[in-house]
Amino acid sequence: MFNFFSSSPRFKLLLDFLIGIIVCLFIFKTFTLEIPVFGFHGIFDELTPPGNIRNFDYPKDQLKLFLEDLAQRKYWFLSTQDLYDYFLSPQRKTIPYEHSRDRPIVLSFDDGYKNAHTKLMEILPEIEQQYGKKIKIVFFINPGFMDKLGNNTHASCADLREGYKKGYYDLQSHGQNHENLTEISLLRVESELSRAQKNLKACVGDLDSTQEVANHFAYPFGATNDEVINLTKKYYKSSYLYNSRALHPLHDKDKYRLSRFTVNRETSLHSLQAKSKGSWF
Numbered sequence: 001m002f003n004f005f006s007s008s009p010r011f012k013l014l015l016d017f018l019i020g021i022i023v024c025l026f027i028f029k030t031f032t033l034e035i036p037v038f039g040f041h042g043i044f045d046e047l048t049p050p051g052n053i054r055n056f057d058y059p060k061d062q063l064k065l066f067l068e069d070l071a072q073r074k075y076w077f078l079s080t081q082d083l084y085d086y087f088l089s090p091q092r093k094t095i096p097y098e099h100s101r102d103r104p105i106v107l108s109f110d111d112g113y114k115n116a117h118t119k120l121m122e123i124l125p126e127i128e129q130q131y132g133k134k135i136k137i138v139f140f141i142n143p144g145f146m147d148k149l150g151n152n153t154h155a156s157c158a159d160l161r162e163g164y165k166k167g168y169y170d171l172q173s174h175g176q177n178h179e180n181l182t183e184i185s186l187l188r189v190e191s192e193l194s195r196a197q198k199n200l201k202a203c204v205g206d207l208d209s210t211q212e213v214a215n216h217f218a219y220p221f222g223a224t225n226d227e228v229i230n231l232t233k234k235y236y237k238s239s240y241l242y243n244s245r246a247l248h249p250l251h252d253k254d255k256y257r258l259s260r261f262t263v264n265r266e267t268s269l270h271s272l273q274a275k276s277k278g279s280w281f
């Protein structure tokens with residue numbers, strides 16, 4: 001049976017075709033720049049009541065192992081402005097010498113959950129003390145929830161200022177009220193974009209000497225379209241999807257459709273580590 005197929009010209013053609021594809025993928029993967037951008041949400045631990053754990057939250061112990069592993073390797077934890085300046089901008093800056101051999105990575109957390117803030121404020125200083133590495137976290141914030149009376153689920157402005165002052169947080173916009181921008185009027189889209197920027201800058205503006213707060217955006221639910229993008233361009237320099245794809249900054253030319261890996265409680269530590277290293281498995 002095997003001899004019949006292996007000697008068939010059609011089989012050989014198919015085999016050559018498959019080998020060709022695998023070689024092309026290997027070359028693409030090896031020689032193109034891929035920046036893993038991770039999209040987390042909340043963080044839970046053994047003390048979190050099971051009813052309070054959302055599907056897209058991530059366990060603290062696994063997150064800590066992931067970050068400790070990264071801190072011991074040669075990674076460059078990019079802010080959204082770093083990603084823009086060194087990899088996306090038409091006038092790309094030269095990569096600083098101290099990062100020339102580091103692998104760039106972006107760690108983002110959407111929605112500004114309180115439990116993400118409190119757990120990160122435990123993990124990040126410990127890692128910094130133990131490994132001498134300061135990990136930068138991008139928070140995509142909805143200012144509409146920031147200081148809402150009686151809202152204990154989201155980080156307050158004071159919380160965000162704490163993380164920012166300590167040098168851990170890059171604070172960027174996720175819309176004022178986490179609306180699906182493809183399902184509301186363009187007037188409301190513009191209001192969501194502009195109010196979020198204004199309010200986030202008002203929260204940390206006095207600390208933001210480099211004017212890097214609220215210049216980048218992540219679409220709520222990852223939802224966007226051409227009309228939303230046109231309005232987003234009025235206020236922000238770049239914006240992020242939530243689409244489980246790797247970002248190839250030199251090939252993916254659209255700065256308003258930047259890919260991110262989705263993370264939820266089912267995502268294994270192994271999967272995070274494989275993606276951070278650019279592995280297939």
Ligand SMILES: [Zn+2]
Nearest residue numbers: 110111220221
């Ligand atoms: Zn969100």
